[in-house]
Amino acid sequence: MQFKALLIDAYRQLSAAKLFWVTVGISALVVVAFGSIGFNPEGISIGFGAYQIDSEQLYEGSPWARGLYIGIFSSFLVKIWLAWIATVLALISTCSIFPEFVHSGSIELTISKPIDRFKLFFSKYLVSLLFVVLQVAIFCFGIFLCVGLRIGEWNPMIFSAIPIVATFFSYLFAVCVLVGILTRSGITALLITGIFWMMLWSVQTSEIVLNRFVTGLQVDIERFDEGIVTATEELIKIQAKSETDFRIPTLEKRIEKFQLEIDEKQESLDKLTPWHTPVEWTLAVLPKNAQTIGLLDRWLSDSDGFDIGAIMNGDMRAFEDEDVKEFDPTTRRARGREANRRIQEDYESRSLWYVVGTSLLFEGFILGLGSWYFRRKDF
Amino acid sequence: MTVIQLQDVEKVYRGKVHALRGVSIEVMDGEIFGLLGPNGAGKSTLVKIIMTVIHATKVSGTLLGKPIGDRVTLESIGYLPEHHRFPYYLTGNQVLHHYGALCKVARKERNTRASSLLTRLGLSGWEHKKVGTYSKGMLQRLGIAQALMNNPKLLVLDEPTDGVDPVGRREIRDLLAELREEGRAVFLNSHLLSELEMVCDRVAIMVKGKVTMQGTIDSLTVDSRRYEITTQGALPNWATELADNVSGNMMTFNGDDPAKVQPVLDRLRAENATIVSVQPVRENLEDLFMRAVDHKDAPGAIR
Numbered sequence: 286m287q288f289k290a291l292l293i294d295a296y297r298q299l300s301a302a303k304l305f306w307v308t309v310g311i312s313a314l315v316v317v318a319f320g321s322i323g324f325n326p327e328g329i330s331i332g333f334g335a336y337q338i339d340s341e342q343l344y345e346g347s348p349w350a351r352g353l354y355i356g357i358f359s360s361f362l363v364k365i366w367l368a369w370i371a372t373v374l375a376l377i378s379t380c381s382i383f384p385e386f387v388h389s390g391s392i393e394l395t396i397s398k399p400i401d402r403f404k405l406f407f408s409k410y411l412v413s414l415l416f417v418v419l420q421v422a423i424f425c426f427g428i429f430l431c432v433g434l435r436i437g438e439w440n441p442m443i444f445s446a447i448p449i450v451a452t453f454f455s456y457l458f459a460v461c462v463l464v465g466i467l468t469r470s471g472i473t474a475l476l477i478t479g480i481f482w483m484m485l486w487s488v489q490t491s492e493i494v495l496n497r498f499v500t501g502l503q504v505d506i507e508r509f510d511e512g513i514v515t516a517t518e519e520l521i522k523i524q525a526k527s528e529t530d531f532r533i534p535t536l537e538k539r540i541e542k543f544q545l546e547i548d549e550k551q552e553s554l555d556k557l558t559p560w561h562t563p564v565e566w567t568l569a570v571l572p573k574n575a576q577t578i579g580l581l582d583r584w585l586s587d588s589d590g591f592d593i594g595a596i597m598n599g600d601m602r603a604f605e606d607e608d609v610k611e612f613d614p615t616t617r618r619a620r621g622r623e624a625n626r627r628i629q630e631d632y633e634s635r636s637l638w639y640v641v642g643t644s645l646l647f648e649g650f651i652l653g654l655g656s657w658y659f660r661r662k663d664f
Numbered sequence: 665m666t667v668i669q670l671q672d673v674e675k676v677y678r679g680k681v682h683a684l685r686g687v688s689i690e691v692m693d694g695e696i697f698g699l700l701g702p703n704g705a706g707k708s709t710l711v712k713i714i715m716t717v718i719h720a721t722k723v724s725g726t727l728l729g730k731p732i733g734d735r736v737t738l739e740s741i742g743y744l745p746e747h748h749r750f751p752y753y754l755t756g757n758q759v760l761h762h763y764g765a766l767c768k769v770a771r772k773e774r775n776t777r778a779s780s781l782l783t784r785l786g787l788s789g790w791e792h793k794k795v796g797t798y799s800k801g802m803l804q805r806l807g808i809a810q811a812l813m814n815n816p817k818l819l820v821l822d823e824p825t826d827g828v829d830p831v832g833r834r835e836i837r838d839l840l841a842e843l844r845e846e847g848r849a850v851f852l853n854s855h856l857l858s859e860l861e862m863v864c865d866r867v868a869i870m871v872k873g874k875v876t877m878q879g880t881i882d883s884l885t886v887d888s889r890r891y892e893i894t895t896q897g898a899l900p901n902w903a904t905e906l907a908d909n910v911s912g913n914m915m916t917f918n919g920d921d922p923a924k925v926q927p928v929l930d931r932l933r934a935e936n937a938t939i940v941s942v943q944p945v946r947e948n949l950e951d952l953f954m955r956a957v958d959h960k961d962a963p964g965a966i967r
Contacts, residue, residue: 290765294751301753390749394810397715397745398766399738663677663718 287400288408295382295412299419304378308371308420315366316427319357323435324350354436358428358443359581367421367450368578375417375454376461376478381471382413383462388469392664406656410462417454421447442584449581452641456572457482459648463655466662482574489575492568495561496631501624502554508623509543509550512615516540543615572644576632580640583633665693667728667818667849668714674722675709675873683709684720685873691818691866696840696850698860700949701870702957707853708746710870711822714851715743728817739768742811746822746853748803750795756782756806757791760813767814774813781809786835800827808836819843820851825859837863861949869956876956881949888947889920893928896938902931913940920944 299305323330328339329350342349386392386409396402425444433439460481465474520536613619636642668691675684683706691697701707712718716733723732730737750759760778769777782791785805790798798806804827811819825833833856840850840863854860860867861881868878877884894914906928907915917925925942932939947955 286765286768286770290762294754294762297753297758298751388749390745390747391751393712393715393717393743393745394748394750394763395766397717397738397741397743398763399735399768400766401735661719664712 287398287404288412291405291408292412292415295409295415298382299378299416302378304374305416308374308378309423311374312366312371312420312424313427315362316424316431319362319428320431320435322354322357324354329353351436351438354432355438355440355585358432359446359585362424362428363446363450363581364578367424367446368453368574371420371424372417372450372454372457375420376457376475379413379416379458380461380465380475380478383409383465384469384471384474387466387659387662387664389664396664402660403656406659407652410458410652413462414451414455414458417451417458418447421450440585445584446581449577452645453574453577456485456574456577456644456648459651459655463651463658466655466659485571485574488564488568488571489573492564495557495564497624497628499554499557499561500627500631501620502550502557504620504624504627505550506547506554508615508620509547513540513543513547516543569639569643570647572647573640574644576635576640577644579632580637665729666726667691667693668697668725668851670710670714670723670725670732672722672724673710673713673720675706675713675718676721683873684713687870687873687875688725689868689875689878691849691851693817693849694844694847695865696844696852696863698864698867699851699853699870700855700857700860700867700953705870706873707870708822711745711820711851711853715741715745715820717745739814740817742814742816742819744804744807744811744819744821744824746826748807750803750806750810752794752796755792755794756787756798756809759795759806760810763810764813769814777813777815778809781812784839785809786832801829801832804828805832805836808839816848818849818851820853822853823855824852825854825856833859857949857953867949869953871957877952881952884952885947886920888945888951889918890945891917891919891922891925892941892943892945893917893925893932894940894943895932896940900932900935900937920946 321331321333321335323334324343324345324347325337326345328337329343330337343353344350386395396405422444425446428446429440429443432443457478461474461478464477465471468474516536516539520533520540523530523532523536614623668689670690671688673684673687674682676682687706687710689697689699689710699707699710709718713720713723714727714732716735716738720732725732727734728737728740751762754762757778760781761774764774764778765771778791782788785808787802787805787809790802795803795806804824808821808824811821825836828836837859840852843850844865852860852864864881866878866880867884868875870876890908892914897913899910899913899915903915904910908918909916915928917928922944929939929942
């Protein structure tokens with residue numbers, strides 16, 4: 286009964302906030318814009334048929350059409366709209382919930398009731414997440430209808446965006462709540478949460494960049510190493526036939542060049558590794574919000590389809606010559622392709638426990654601090 | 665039955681502010697108990713400790729027979745904090761339902777009680793209006809209604825008449841008297857001494873974190889009772905010998921025994937003196953308060 290009362294109160298508080306309805310309105314517009322994209326036998330239509338783009342790959346019923354449609358949702362609407370714009374709006378709307386809750390004159394009325402302070406704190410926290418859950422649920426329902434009506438795929442996995450985005454938001458909201466009850470100021474809570482979010486973004490970006498460099502260097506070293514082995518084998522074969530073959534100097538030069546490359550790359554790798562490991566460990570204990578949102582890509586992706594996420598990452602090469610065997614694995618392009626493949630594999634192999642579990646542990650720690658303070662505080 | 669029994673309550677805030685220094689009070693069932701004292705005496709701290717809003721540094725005693733801090737006991741206590749703030753987006757009716765539900769009052773019961781309390785506190789017609797549109801006095805009345813939603817055995821009110829007009833104050837006094845008739849105990853914290861004097865059965869005066877006086881107003885003022893006899897013209901010479909105090913043409917006789925002044929009156933008449941008035945006098949609550957506070961000392965908590 287008490288939880289229900291807090292839930293109803295949270296709903297009333299949110300629905301009394303104009304920003305809630307503004308966000309719902311913008312969400313509806315985004316859904317309508319998404320729904321305006323359709324496919325026909327000739328290609329793709331935008332703006333409910335206002336514009337027509339003829340295509341040989343993207344047409345009604347093609348697997349790429351499905352990939353594009355789902356990809357727009359998981360890579361643009363979720364990653365940009367829900368994970369950035371709607372989250373900022375949600376933080377602005379909810380940052381004052383806890384400061385107002387613990388405001389003098391208001392908190393006495395609530396904590397003097399027969400409800401445990403821990404239970405009160407966590408109930409208030411959970412019902413405050415209602416803002417995001419409601420927003421995303423409405424949004425996903427609209428997207429679900431669009432996808433079903435446009436490409437005939439009634440995909441319930443679209444609703445997996447609800448827990449994913451709510452979990453993503455909860456990492457930030459936990460910090461907002463802690464600062465909110467410590468300072469009793471919504472603005473301060475919002476600012477500190479923003480700084481925290483930027484810090485997370487910096488750590489995650491550093492990890493991605495360092496990972497890209499380290500993986501690239503490792504691939505380079507491996508490939509040059511393999512190149513030396515191949516060239517040496519070839520050299521031995523040629524030398525066995527003739528000591529004066531014209532290819533011998535070229536191969537020797539090649540082996541020498543590879544060795545120089547290996548030395549150079551190893552030196553760079555040795556310089557980067559001391560930075561990469563601490564950043565990896567720092568990220569391991571912090572919320573991984575980008576990777577949490579990235580889960581949706583994993584769950585919605587279709588290996589046969591068109592991966593718009595890869596395009597967003599600038600990896601168009603992933604769609605080129607997929608089945609072509611590398612002629613020379615030591616070329617820059619071949620090494621780059623292998624590095625990208627490994628990075629992709631690395632991120633996709635990160636377990637749910639690593640991505641969400643460790644993030645929730647951090648969130649639990651922050652909320653533990655908040656609830657401990659709330660329980661001991663004299664109001 | 666004792667509804668509040670507190671012994672040696674101590675509260676030391678951070679920075680070594682000693683807000684309460686061994687407070688002991690007792691509130692009985694069916695009485696209105698007034699807590700008074702100057703600003704910073706520790707009254708609100710004591711009220712908040714009773715309501716578990718503040719943790720005492722040291723406390724022993726019971727609340728409705730259960731140890732202080734027992735959450736279940738709070739189901740039977742109504743509380744109106746000082747300077748309370750209701751969520752602006754709720755209507756009066758929603759406020760009562762919200763706080764009633766937090767007190768675990770069933771929905772059906774909440775419906776009945778909210779409606780009758782809004783009528784009883786003169787808020788009919790306002791139940792569906794947002795509390796942001798309420799006046800200060802209406803918010804106070806809504807606050808009292810909120811405190812009564814769980815049909816409490818004990819009502820703790822912190823400055824209930826703050827911002828209420830004289831008519832409203834009278835209504836609240838009448839309501840408190842009715843609640844006492846219903847057998848509920850009321851713990852009242854107020855600055856308005858005249859209000860307290862009119863309704864309280866017993867009072868406690870707190871000064872610098874300590875209870876300096878506690879009891880019924882009659883028992884606390886017994887030492888101040890006296891008879892004052894005023895005559896027209898100068899007093900006879902013997903007046904200074906018989907009276908406890910003489911000032912101008914007024915004689916004062918300490919005590920509340922009327923027999924003590926009869927011979928004086930007889931003698932005055934025998935001497936054809938004109939008696940203007942014979943008055944039994946006792947301290948009022950304000951006098952008592954001022955005596956207890958000893959205003960030469962600065963009020964406030966001890967550091």
